[in-house]
Amino acid sequence: MPIELKMPALSPTMEEGTLAKWLVKEGDTVAAGDLLAEIETDKATMEFEAVDEGTIAKIVVPEGTDRVKVGEVIAVIAGEGEDAGAAAEAPKAAKEPVAKEGGETGAGQPAKEDAAPAPKPEAKAAPQAAPKADTGDRVKASPLARRLAEQKGVDLSSLTGSGPGGRIVKADIDSATGAPKKAVAPEAAPVATPAAAAATADTEIPHEAVKLSNMRKTIARRLTESKQQIPHIYLTVDIQIDALLKLRGELNESLKSRGVKLSVNDMLIKALAISLIEVPACNVSFAGDQLLKYSRADVSVAVSIPNGLITPIIVGADTKSMSAIATEMKDLAGRAKEGKLQPHEYQGGTASISNMGMFGIKAFDAVINPPQAMIMAIGAGEKRPYVVNDSLQIATVMSATGSFDHRAIDGADGAKQMQAFKRLVENPLGMLA
Template identity: 75%
Template sequence: MPIEIKMPALSPTMEEGTLAKWLVKEGDTVKSGDILAEIETDKATMEFETIDEGTVTKLLVAEGSDGVKVGEVILILAGEDEDASSPAPKADTAPAPAKAAAPQKEPEVAKAATPAPAAPQAAPAASGDRVKASPLARRLAEQQGVDLSSVTGTGPNGRIVKADLAGAQPGQAKPAAAAPQAAAPAPAAAHTPAPAPEGVPSETVKLSNMRKTIARRLSESKQQVPHIYLTVDINLDALLKLRGELNKGLESRGVKLSVNDMLIKAQAAALIEVPSCNVQFAGDNLIQFKRADIAVAVSIPGGLITPVVTGADTKSLSAIATEIKDLAGRAREGKLQPHEYAGGTASLSNMGMFGIKQFEAIINPPQAMILAIGAGEKRPYVVNDTLQIATVMSATGSFDHRAIDGSDGAAFMAAFKRLCENPLGMLA
């Protein structure tokens, strides 16, 4: 009997993905563990391996296809005892679900056409100018040139809300609204991508699922999460000295600590010391974590991924160094498993290696804080009441003000600074 290989869920939030590349072709024999395809999710581009064995008889989804739903059949295998050519005729009928994807546009067309007959039904609902509508719906209607009296409200007591305007047709505005309508398109245009300047050489690059997700999530974060930023300057000389001594001792084990490894440990220790910052805002509740899992930002082709060092507060520096080296390497190769980049109670983003002195990172919801690390550089610095030259680093914490007060954020930054300047404390 033919084996149907379906689009897998490669991340906890994945509902659909892009079949970026087939790594097999029709007629190939595969066994358990073989890589079938590269699939682009909202988090990363990952390899998809089979647990079945057989001969590939039909590839049902074309390479590069977007929006392939989780659970959709993408490939047909013939079992070991089957004639590889026999499932082919059946496979020709199998694409019906895939071809059915084309009519998905029909509901959109139908939906767009539906409001036309709806308008006469809504007309009697209007009574003069007393139309019940939310302020946002009124503003959007004015911008789009929609007559609210022709829209049926689905809110409380028939109140017109934003969602009711989704299928409304412009050009039905009252005569009185005609004048403001001329100026209204300006706000709408702000949400429409501007065309490229004429005469300038350019190319249009299609956004990956990861880049779309980054754009959506970070936009939502800045719009919905009230950020508060706190910056401290840290003298790194003691930390750099200890790092050099530890690396000499770890040389025989093939382990080399980076400054980032030590900062991960310091952040985790500071979160345990100031538990009011190791939290997550959850509407009417506040989730307080008993462990510090640090998500570390790693740049990969086409985007950013945050592998998580679980329980960093209890791990040794050598364990953190070994783990983050492995996670970052596999992240760049697209070989991380979903549980290795999902979660995290807080994040760390280090741009010091690029010479960035200071920056403010955007919180990655549902986390409530992220630490932005700048470059360590020689600066004039007061040490023991005397002006000296020290290696100084600026660190900026971004905090979700719904969950973390400024004083708690300040306490965390003070603890982080103290641990970095007295690094033996994080080893105790």
């Protein structure tokens, strides 16, 4: 029996993706674990592996196709001993009854009696019902739908999802709670009509129109939501880092035999994690009528990649040694640039750090990455006149700016965390204890 290969959900938030590249062609024999395609999700380009063995009978969705829904058939595999040609016709045969409704084919010719048997439309409905049966203890719902259901006391298991693959979406929660349909209007209002009009008006200027990747679309959407919905408060401190640089040099000398090299950023990740534990009021997330308080500091680290930005996570950074953080960060950053991170390696985190010091940026205000409630922006370390022991001296100083979600974190608590972060960086030996 032909095996339908469907667009997979490669991340919890994925509802559609781009089939970037096929790594096989029709007629190829594949086994479980073989790489079939590269799929661009809302976060990264990931490889899709086969779980069945057989022959690629037909590629239904060509490479380069955008907005392929999760659950949509993208290829057909003929099983062992099965005729590949017959298997390739299976998807077409399944679609014909729909096209021939009313007694005609899509070309307007009379339908052949043996080409449109009555039971076929019911067979087509089977995949639609599958997601519902599959949910069981794990209900398929978008993150927004889960949050709204929690706020409004809606039992997700009692709903039938209208989204891709039976996923429960915001509209299903609104229907269940009797929310007025007009609630959609505010979301439709901020469409970037002025920007689009300006772009259209300037088309005489020499330019190149570059199609946005799924990652860039996601970055644009999430950062817009962050600035629109989260009241940011910014707190900046100047930090002397001479002691940190001295300790880094000594540690790197001792770690040379192990092939480990600490960066300043590795040490700042550790300092941020410890400061979150010391000031737990800042290690939180705002969740509607709830405040989520975390007992572990998972630090998301901004990494620039060709298609945009991704934030791999150092889990439990408060308890890891600096050498462990350096080793893990090197691996995560390398795989991030190759597009090979797994969803659990970049989704989550309790706070973020973004370092632009290597570009000579003195200071900047970073945008909070929801649902987190704070992000630390690191500027360049530079020689400045600085008061040391009541005398004016030249010291290496960097500026650090914390962006805090004012719904969840009061200014005084944010100030305490910035104070703790400054103390840890200026007295780095304490981070080794």
